[in-house]
Amino acid sequence: xxxxxxxxxxCPKCGAAMTPIMYGYPSSISFDRAERGxxxxxxxxxxxxxxxxxxxxxxTDSDDDIDIPSFMPE
Ligand SMILES: [Zn+2]
Numbered sequence: 438x439x440x441x442x443x444x445x446x447x448c449p450k451c452g453a454a455m456t457p458i459m460y461g462y463p464s465s466i467s468f469d470r471a472e473r474g475x476x477x478x479x480x481x482x483x484x485x486x487x488x489x490x491x492x493x494x495x496x497t498d499s500d501d502d503i504d505i506p507s508f509m510p511e
Pocket of ligand 1: 448449450452493495496
């Protein structure tokens with residue numbers, strides 16, 4: 438079994454694995470990771486409605502209207 442994107446929710450629109458959004462002032466490491474497509478930079482302003490995931494395929498932001506696989510104990 439390979440562990441590939443198993444911890445990522447799938448885009449409700451196109452089904453691609455979504456990319457985590459990193460908030461806060463981006464460091465050079467953050468820019469490198471964003472360029473490699475590992476993360477999406479969400480900017481410095483965080484609101485309660487800020488989404489946690491973004492789809493790089495169809496540019497959908499999503500927060501709680503998708504089913505995130507639950508690997509965490511309740
Ligand atoms: Zn998508």
